[in-house]
Amino acid sequence: MALNVPDVGLKQVIMLLQAGFPQLFVRLFQNDYTPAAGSVLANFTEATFSGYVAGTIQPGAAGWPGAPLLGAANHRYQITAGNVAYNGTGAGITNTIYGYYVCDQANNLWWAERLPGAPFTMGAAGSNLTITPTLTDRSEF
Numbered sequence: 001m002a003l004n005v006p007d008v009g010l011k012q013v014i015m016l017l018q019a020g021f022p023q024l025f026v027r028l029f030q031n032d033y034t035p036a037a038g039s040v041l042a043n044f045t046e047a048t049f050s051g052y053v054a055g056t057i058q059p060g061a062a063g064w065p066g067a068p069l070l071g072a073a074n075h076r077y078q079i080t081a082g083n084v085a086y087n088g089t090g091a092g093i094t095n096t097i098y099g100y101y102v103c104d105q106a107n108n109l110w111w112a113e114r115l116p117g118a119p120f121t122m123g124a125a126g127s128n129l130t131i132t133p134t135l136t137d138r139s140e141f
Helices: 007-020
Strands: 024-029 055-057 069-071 076-080 084-087 095-097 099-103 109-114 120-122 128-131 134-138
Touching: 007 076, 007 134, 024 095, 055 084, 120 128
Parallel strands: none
Antiparallel strands: 024 055, 024 099, 069 076, 076 134, 084 128, 095 120, 099 109
């Protein structure tokens, strides 16, 4: 029998996560890959375009503002981090970007997403991409 967490318990779980997150790094990947349940850090080739710097999500509530939101119809809670922006400088190196992955200071992979609408070309002057990392937790109820 599967463990089921009611919505009120699910909210408590995601609030604990929200309060306890360490600093996380949001890195863009340039290889044509679709993240899956078995993904590992080695599956991602980090971006190298001109102007690229990995983004950060600050620890705790500073990086995850706002209350968790409930999607009552599908028993999901989600929290959203602040926007992470990337800008190309036009200094010579361009990449085709497919998505992002999130890891901590010890390079533990937390999650990854192939971006809707990918691929995106980054590196030219004026090229930009903004990501809003969102974490969803759900119950089997």
